[in-house]
Amino acid sequence: MTMNRIRSITKWIRNPKLIIMLGEKNSVGIKMNQSIRQLSSAKTNEEKKVKTAILMLNMGGPKTIADVEPFLRELFLDNDIIKLPLQKWLGPFIAKRRTAKVAKKYSEIGGGSPLHEWTNRQGSLLIERLNQIRPNNGPYKYYIGFRYTPPTLSEAFKQIECDKPERVIAFSQYAQYCCNTTGSSVNQIAKYFQQQQQQKLSFHLSFIDRWPINSGLINSFTELINNELKQFPVNSSNEIILLFTAHSLPLNSVNVGDTYTMEVSSTVMEVMKQLKFRHPFRLVWQSKVGPVPWQAPATDDVIKGFIEKGYRNILLIPISFVNEHIETLHELDIEYCKELVENLPIKMIRRCPAPNDHPLFIDGIVQLIDEHLESGVDVSPQLLLQCPLCVKKVCKDTRLWLKELQNQQQQQ
Incomplete structure (x- = not known):
């Protein structure tokens, strides 16, 4: 087929009069094509549907x-x-x-x-x-x-x-x-x-x-802690206290049989097992609100208590937080790691990141x-x-x- 012949056929197909005529005389065919397109679209939507x-x-x-x-x-x-x-x-x-x-x-x-x-x-x-x-x-x-x-x-x-x-x-x-x-x-x-x-x-x-005790939770915290421990002076590795800090809760919740304290403790023990218990550690509690009694000891009180006893290197680990909150970014980073210890005799206090998007x-x-x-x-x-x-x-x-x-x- 010559190139001129191809151009002639193409021009004929695109003729508006032909399109109108086809629309009038071949509506069944057009509707069939529309139905096929709708079925194809439905199939595509079905494939994308959330399961x-x-x-x-x-x-x-x-x-x-x-x-x-x-x-x-x-x-x-x-x-x-x-x-x-x-x-x-x-x-x-x-x-x-x-x-x-x-x-x-x-x-x-x-x-x-x-x-x-x-x-x-x-x-x-x-x-x-x-x-x-x-x-x-x-x-x-x-x-x-x-x-x-x-x-x-x-x-x-x-x-x-x-x-x-x-x-x-x-x-x-x-x-x-x-x-x-x-x-x-x-x-x-x-x-x-x-x-x-x-x-x-x-x-x-x-x-x-x-x-x-999910493996990813334990392994990510373990790696993040090890990364932070490397930031302390080499000669202080045996003097670092690990403070696992969790959001506290009112004692009336603890006393009715809430499993939270037990479950936080299980996370701590699994992490320490991965760390081979190389450092002394404690589980402490933060973020108390209001006058009612809450789970203790409080994180800030423990920091001050250990400093008074002569300890100079502390690592805070937000063990109940899987991503950053105001409790980590403000309470731990600003209120404790900066303001609380500003005038206290401490060499280094650091805060381990939350897991966030750790692989x-x-x-x-x-x-x-x-x-x-x-x-x-x-x-x-x-x-x-x-x-x-x-x-x-x-x-x-x-x-x-x-x-x-x-x-x-x-x-x-």
């Missing part, structure tokens, strides 16, 4: 200074974390009173909490790896469900329901379970679905509620999700067990809902 949703649970934090008061208000209204008389009125009042002081702290670490950024980073790395190693359960998508700041748990579930995954894993970002943190999020999830009054969820829901840590949470998918366990026996001396109706109702959910899903 497994990972819901990352955490307390949340204010992104900006303007978010501080709403964050504190939600925090002080939650009697799972702080129980107050006349909480509906006293909670917002305390939040308003504390806003200026807390906002100043956030301004000193960059104007907001980095929690959202770190959670996004961890979530992205997590699903990237899961899509590689376990594609049969993919595509995966992570969602963030915070308790006290957007995106909230209810917002996350509304988005999940729109995406229509086959299963959802509620994944606590607290390695060590505590009724005040993970427990509060689980209670909120139960309330959300109880209010929906759904007889049956549209997806399979399971929970990862604790992972205190070993990401390895660990990928393995955790992978093993959870393989296990077939929707709700752990520990999560089903209410604390022995707990009398909260919300905790009882949550366990009843969890048992009912488990039974329904086992029968499917």
Whole structure:
């Protein structure tokens, strides 16, 4: 076929009159082509549809200074974390009173909490790896469900329901379970679905509620500690005290049988085992709020106590934090490592970073999700067990809902 002939045919095909004529006389063919395109598009959308949703649970934090008061208000209204008389009125009042002081702290670490950024980073790395190693359960998508700041748990579930995954894993970002943190999020999830009054969820829901001895958690902390130990003078290696500092909790929570203290201790012991117990260590507690008795000894008191006893080299390890918070960036770095020791006779005090996006840590949470998918366990026996001396109706109702959910899903 000559080039002139090809050009002639092309021109004929592009003739507007021909296109109109074809539109009138061959509408069936055009509709068929449209149907084929729609089927192809539907197939593409089906291929991209979320199969497994990972819901990352955490307390949340204010992104900006303007978010501080709403964050504190939600925090002080939650009697799972702080129980107050006349909480509906006293909670917002305390939040308003504390806003200026807390906002100043956030301004000193960059104007907001980095929690959202770190959670996004961890979530992205997590699903990237899961899509590689376990594609049969993919595509995966992570969602963030915070308790006290957007995106909230209810917002996350509304988005999940729109995406229509086959299963959802509620994944606590607290390695060590505590009724005040993970427990509060689980209670909120139960309330959300109880209010929906759904007889049956549209997806399979399971929970990862604790992972205190996860290999990635232990290995990442071990490597980070070893890196920090190298920063101390060589001749002081035998004089360094390791202070594993965890977020404290009120003694009334400890006394009802909360497992948090035990689980934090288990993380510490696993890390020290990896370190071959080469250094003296203690587990200490930080971030006390309010006048009620809290778990002790307090981190700042222990720092001062050891300095008074003649110790001059201290390493702080935020063992209950998997990413940076105001508690690490301000309380530990500024209030303790700078202001507290400014006029005290200490040679060196350092703070170990949180795992954040450390490769070993990401390895660990990928393995955790992978093993959870393989296990077939929707709700752990520990999560089903209410604390022995707990009398909260919300905790009882949550366990009843969890048992009912488990039974329904086992029968499917």
